Amino acid sequence: MTAADRQLEQRWEQLHTWGPYGLLGVSVVLAAATSELINGPAEWYTAGALVVAAVALQLWWNGTRSRRAEGRTPSRAGAANYVVRWAIAFVLSWINPLFAFYAAAGFMDADELIPGPWRRLGLFATAVILAGSQSGGLPPKNGTQWILFAGLLVANAGLQLVVTHLMEQEERRAIERAETIAELERTNAALQQALDENAALHAQLLVQAREAGVADERRRLAAEIHDTLAQGLTGIIAQLQVVANAGDLETARTHLQRASDLARHSLGEARRSVHNLAPVALEHDGLPQALKSTVAEWGERTGIRAEFTVTGTAEHLHDEVSATLLRIAQEALSNTSRHAHATRLGVTLSFMGDEVVLDIRDDGRGFDPLAARERTSTGGFGLDGMRARAERIAGALTVESEPGHGTALSARVPLVRHDP
Incomplete structure (x- = not known):
């Protein structure tokens, strides 16, 4: 819970604690100011006793709140408190309609005190007191006052029931959002665990590939x-x-x-x-610089126009990944110089989030990949060997070629960063 949420919760708590006292005080002041509406000492004594009972009831309820396990959750005890307070407010409003201000507390905390479907009945009962007060006091004196009372009762009860319905819907949505957030947190935790396991598997795979x-x-x-x-x-x-x-x-x-x-x-x-036991080019440089130097030296040696390009954000790769891609590039360049009769060659190293892609294209004479027979030469191991190198680190090698239309080779391997 954020600080703002805690502050809002504290303000609601203060309203539920002190609100009934404030409304009762307003009612007492207004009733005293309109003392002509109270008939005789008996009603004054009754009103005074009921005001004292209302204060005692609220003191008892607030004093026992911290000891109740349900806290602000609706309960039978809360419903009983609501009923007693309503009865006090009803009698007071019968004595003087202005005591209906105290009855309005029923609109404020019905959600805290009354469980489920009984909440609407409590709101309707409170609307009866307010409608009687607004129509001139209880009981209505004539037919016109009865009609006014009925209209005000419908208006008060309808308004409160609509507001309650909207609040219940918002409460359900809040609960659903909380459940969704909790489910997302569990999913994220499971995903993080899966990512950690995947990283461990990658590390294990790299060890096996090295072996x-x-x-x-x-x-x-x-x-x-x-x-x-x-x-x-x-x-x-x-x-x-x-x-x-x-x-x-x-x-x-x-x-x-x-x-x-x-x-x-x-x-x-x-x-x-x-x-050839280990790529010397990687001894002091990262993979992009090693590939750039290798391609440039190969172009100078063969006289073939060769270009190297890096796309994406270059990262420091694991030694095994770098060595694998460099070996594949060296063998591909060797094959091109021996067999392709190309005039141009392009090498692209792409960093693509969770994988690295090495693309090598030439405009040579091409071949039929299905019918081609791999030939082993000194220092080289052919397409099958390049494919095996990529697969050992959970990668893949694809070749696209046809006679007279050049060759395109693509090696895709997981992006495993260098151990810190």
Whole structure:
């Protein structure tokens, strides 16, 4: 509850506590000012006794309110208090019509005292006192006064019943709004829990992807060592064996030169394999800058016009996400330079709220994705490998191409921010 709500609640509480006293005081003052309307000492004594009873009733009710469990909730005790107060007000108004001001308290707190459907009956009873006072006092003296009393009763009761109906509707709407807000809070709590669980699953998935990537890199490195370094070392050994058995210096020099060339080539292969274990471009730069540099260097090396664009608000991505997208881009560029015969290429990195999209388009000769056979080359792993990389971090890779109309590749992965 806000401060304004608490202040309003306090004012309503003060009105219900002191309002009846104020109305009774006004009634006493007006009755005293019109003492000619009271016939004799007996009515004065009766009126005085009833005023004292009204004050005592209100003091008792206010004094026990804090001890009642129902507080301001309508109850049988509240209805009994209302009935007794109405009876006092009715007799006082019979003695002097101006005591009807005290009866008006029934309009003020019927919602607090009388339960459910009985509330309208209480309002109608209070309207009887007011209509009698407004028509000249109870009981009506002649037919004209009876007609006036009936009209005023309909007006008073109808007005109060309409107001009560509107207040009850507003109260129901307030309850419904409170229930809706509570339901939304429960839904938000469940949604937050689901988001937390989703974040934990993403983190777990990234760990699994890293583990799977390590296994893939080990298999790739083993294959490259077998295909390059092991073959190179075997060739070097063979050349050195020839040198050891050579009968002349010229033959020995020739095979030594071949062994030296094989050693240099094997060293280059070793360096390239180590370089491919992790994206060096990400060592000091984020993914956007690493992609920009990669695309620019590729364009200079191949002579193909290449452009790189970033859309959305760039964010610092998790290392695994950055490495995956950079590897996919490198392999796509490698495939384009080997097979596409393109003249232009565009790379776009898009940050789209909860995901990152890498789009690579070229104007090359294209191919039929359904009929194409993936070819593995040194340092590359083809479309199947790129797709596997994206899927390992809950992403997806789509390829659109047809002969003569270029190729469009799109990798969509979840946007997982870098751990602080």
